[in-house]
Amino acid sequence: SQTIHQWPATLVQPVGSPLSLECTVEGTSNPNLYWYRQAAGRGLQLLFYSVGIGQISSEVPQNLSASRPQDRQFILSSKKLLLSDSGFYLCAWSVVGASNQPQHFGDGTRLSIL
């Protein structure tokens, strides 16, 4: 069966510091991969998605970036965090090329910026 791993679970970072969140998927090949952010009491905001290695689409212009160095690895990064980057970051995967397949989420990373 497929599993998705996300780490760390919680992170406290000072403003201006860098960020790296990692997500890996097991049990499937060439998945679609996604990064979402959920601010407190708010809906899911799609940040990036990827249909293959090195292919990244950005939904929201901001100081975050994403990379997909391997088929089942998705990384969210920032060079300098802002206070507004605080939130709950979720990685998700879905079957490639199939709009009738749902997304499956990792456990998330709760990021607090001080």
Next chain:
Amino acid sequence: QKEVEQNSGPLSVPEGAIASLNCTYSDRGSQSFFWYRQYSGKSPELIMSIYSNGDKEDGRFTAQLNKASQYVSLLIRDSQPSDSATYLCAVTLSGGSYIPTFGRGTSLIVHP
């Protein structure tokens, strides 16, 4: 612009009652519909998928889809306090973007 609307709630029901959660969507080309449950501080968990008009039952959960009226509902029978969570509706177009549009969720509280 594709929109998915949900009443934010909270919807409060007594234990043992039927909870009815509703979701409307704007794009008539929508073909796939998903319900997720999200406990406070946790990630969304898929609980139901529905693709055709009508009802789909899975245990205490029933999803209802009406494409003509552009709404999808989730019924939870015999509600339990453990069902207290936020329920997210997600809608996807067919043949085009595989990225679902999520509603902002309805908070459900089941009180003993």
